Amino acid sequence: MDSTPEFVRLWTSHQAEIRRYLFLVVPRARDAEEVLQDVSVRLWEKWDQYDPNRPFVPWAIRFAYLEALKWRQRQAREKLVFSDALLVQLDASYEEEVPFLEARRRALQGCLRKLGDNERRWLWLRYGGHGAVKAEAVESGKKLRKVYYALEKIRVLLLDCVAGTLKQEGWSDA
């Protein structure tokens, strides 16, 4: 039986999760996208070794981790890239954190609704506006540095809210 459609279906369904993982260990978006391409090729090469009785994402993330290490080695002279040792540590931390990610993402949706109008507006300009945050800073005469500082504080506020929500829901390890 041709297994190509199954690979395409699983990869399409779970690509976003793999991208997120890569974004955690290769934190620049354009680099993470580059590694994601390598991961898709590697997974296809190894597809005959995949055990369909096990979840796809953990299997794919093992290859994503190896590709991230390879990418790190290719970028060894680049100062803004984490060391191999830290990548190993981050991957281990991710293993511990992954069961809580879904609960955190769900809690975030509730926390977004608790924000004030101004905070929501800045978030929208930053994340939904595709560059609109810079235009808004120029238009309103605010320094971009101050705008990013405000965004930083909003993200921390959301992290605190998410942590509080999970505590209320009884996630003692989160």
Add this chain to the structure above:
Amino acid sequence: MLKKTSRLDVLLGRAAEEMLSPEEATELEEILTRDPEARKRYLQYLDLHAELEESFQLHAVAGGLGSVFFPGVSGWRLWTGAAACAACGMLFASVAWAYATPVIQKAQRRTIFTENFEDRLAHQPTGLPRAPGAWSGDDASVVGAENGVLPKTGNSMLRFLRSTHAEENTPKSAWCDIYRLVELSTPPALGSRLSLSASFAVAPASDGEQFDIYVGLNALDTYPVQAPDLDTARNLSNTTLGRRLPATRNGKWHELSVDTQVSPQTRYVLVHLAMLRRVPGPSPSHVQFAGHYVDDIKLDLLPSNALPVKTP
């Protein structure tokens, strides 16, 4: 009032915006290398950043935005944001329309299957189901209140017992899976969504073990007369979706759900619920479950008009 951010959060904010200087990158690496809590914060921070990126772009496309949620954002900017989402061109019309009328009706759900295990013969430990109408899977049994856990609804609930069943030959597993095949009485309309939810409880204990709960569904056009293996069932599926979360061992019920669009060709839904032991790690044999329960299972069909609709 926003509180002052820590040095770590400042560095994480600059990392998220790709504005770290080489000196700051070195400083961040040093902090992350020596402090496991900082690594946890880093993962949570960047995952939140990624979730915001995804949520806001999705909202911009699906019509969840408007002057109610994002006051002061001009219409052309909303359009600019949506236009930049290359994958979403077909939904532009609904974006503009939703922005003009931000009030969204709650979708009407049609429940197509519920289970609260009041029928005490409900479960057959025989792997994947052979036909609609009964629970199957690994060893499990319908019980009343026990181990300090009361059924979520009615007088009964299903207890997970063992991560295998008599007809299974696998030497080890940490997953206790149960399945139910549901036949749809009518084909779903184009754009319909399936929503599956179940509530799980784990009796309090202090033995160091940790467990996860799982809810999944496979939408199928056909189902073989002979019970398939899971691989075959997945190959037959037009949609497969699952979600896994850590279980809290406090005897309280926690609901977990999945929701996905399904093809109009869907005739069957394979409901898959599971309890699995996460800690300690890979099991050398099968896992026994001492006080792990599921109850109050619902499978709903949301019609195609579940997308935002105009209200007067």
